[in-house]
Ligand SMILES: Nc1ncnc2c1ncn2[C@@H]1O[C@H](COP(=O)(O)OP(=O)(O)O)[C@@H](O)[C@H]1O
């Protein structure tokens with residue numbers, strides 16, 4: 001059964017429509033990540049679900065109940081904010097137990113839950129500290145603990161890891177995911193970081209200017225992006241795009257010719273003008289490999305592989321090659337292209353072909 | 354850093370402070386141990402602690418302390434309670450908030466003398482609007498300014514009316530500086546508006562509240578102009594505040610030594626009240642320290 005349903009919800013500030021009518025269904029126990037560039041309306045959407053922002057139109061259902069006009073407190077959600085939003089004058093223990101205390105839970109039961117959560121999040125030694133004496137990572141753990149002890153129907157996260165350093169972010173990512181699995185609570189998670197989205201989500205919602213571009217499992221987004229925007233947003237380093245032409249099963253970029261994979265040749269063998277997309281990591285040998293030659297401008301050795309940056313007739317290209325690949329900045333290089341992993345987009349609609 | 358040049362910068366400032374603030378204080382302290390009369394002029398004579406002893410033995414002094422403390426403590430509490438409520442209302446944008454934002458602040462900009470003159474008209478026992486208002490309930494010609502209790506109540510009301518806006522202004526600034534997400538987190542966690550105020554807003558504003566109340570206490574103790582104009586300290590000396598008492602000593606009896614001694618006693622009274630207050634406030638703010 002659908003646990004959360006957005007039915008044509010929209011949000012306008014004055015005359016500016018930030019989120020045009022939007023539909024989305026989220027299953028029970030699912031980890032959904034809203035991802036998109038800054039300012040695309042992810043936070044606004046999440047806050048409408050939390051009840052912190054009124055919807056301009058449409059309906060929100062949680063567990064089949066219309067909560068559109070309910071107060072935030074009546075929706076049984078728990079939220080984790082980017083800047084922690086801890087109660088600064090309360091100790092860690094009080095922060096985590098505060099909601100339970102207000103709602104009349106007996107003291108020994110609160111203590112039990114708080115100790116349990118602290119144990120799980122590695123906060124046991126800090127229970128009597130005030131938030132200002134904690135590091136950023138510890139503060140966010142407290143905020144997460146505060147959300148988890150409430151055992152809500154839905155977890156809401158608004159960029160909870162954005163204020164943490166890269167290493168901590170990777171650690172916390174899996175911690176949050178594990179906790180959510182354990183409790184099997186539906187979670188809606190907002191981030192602008194596609195890596196975070198890909199690693200944590202059961203399904204990713206890619207947004208642009210308030211519009212949902214694609215909702216799919218991470219691997220599907222990577223393998224079958226529905227349009228050029230999703231293709232460029234998902235994956236790192238991001239996909240290369242070239243203006244090209246397909247005629248008689250052959251792809252032409254400038255005067256270079258590449259044989260289409262059999263499945264594509266049958267399907268779009270005479271399509272005409274296209275945008276050809278290839279991920280840097282798919283510039284590799286394969287059964288159906290073609291070759292592409294370009295001017296190398298920069299070489300970036302990363303250890304496990306090397307990035308070559310360059311140009312083909314004014315169009316930028318980045319390829320990921322073996323560290324032993326021989327190339328020289330300022331000279332030509334020829335790399336293999338795995339045509340099975342090629343993507344094609346309509347040049348005007350930018351939709352996937 | 355051990356440059357000699359630094360002396361060039363430090364000494365002028367130090368001397369200026371010395372001349373402007375310390376010298377008058379020290380001079381006043383010396384005078385307070387002497388008998389000095391301006392009218393008729395008599396040569397200064399050292400009398401030790403006589404001036405202080407005289408004042409401390411004077412019931413009028415203790416009366417003035419009681420009067421001042423009553424007016425200040427009650428009016429500051431009222432200013433804070435009303436001021437915080439109004440600030441909360443403005444912060445949460447109750448209907449008409451933008452209009453009130455300006456009008457609420459006006460009393461603060463009036464000179465206390467004007468306020469007192471206006472109040473004198475309003476509380477006129479026969480002609481004033483206050484009289485007309487109470488007449489509607491059958492209470493005619495109340496002795497607003499001629500009965501000691503009424504007069505003190507009127508003074509408290511005026512102090513409150515004039516200085517609540519100050520509290521509103523500062524508390525509103527404080528409220529608007531509180532992090533919004535903290536309250537959103539509480540709302541999502543189904544914490545009622547009252548509990549949010551009691552457990553979050555109020556404790557987070559405590560340091561500011563303590564400072565605002567402190568400023569108003571210290572300022573309040575200097576109350577003179579409104580009293581001077583409205584009641585002149587009367588009836589009898591029942592509404593005489595400390596500063597008015599000092600003024601009467603200095604400018605009616607022209608006993609400067611006595612007045613200086615009184616000023617220092619006044620300082621001591623303020624310090625005592627201030628210290629007591631700060632000790633209490635510290636206890637409270639430490640409990641909720643961040
Ligand atoms: N209170 C507001 N008034 C007007 N515009 C707003 C307000 N809040 C957000 N916006 C606009 O809505 C858009 C989406 O914001 P937001 O949901 O915060 O984006 P995201 O979280 O995806 O970065 C932005 O363009 C932002 O400028």
Ligand SMILES: [Mg+2]
Nearest residue numbers: 042043044159
């Ligand atoms: Mg955001």
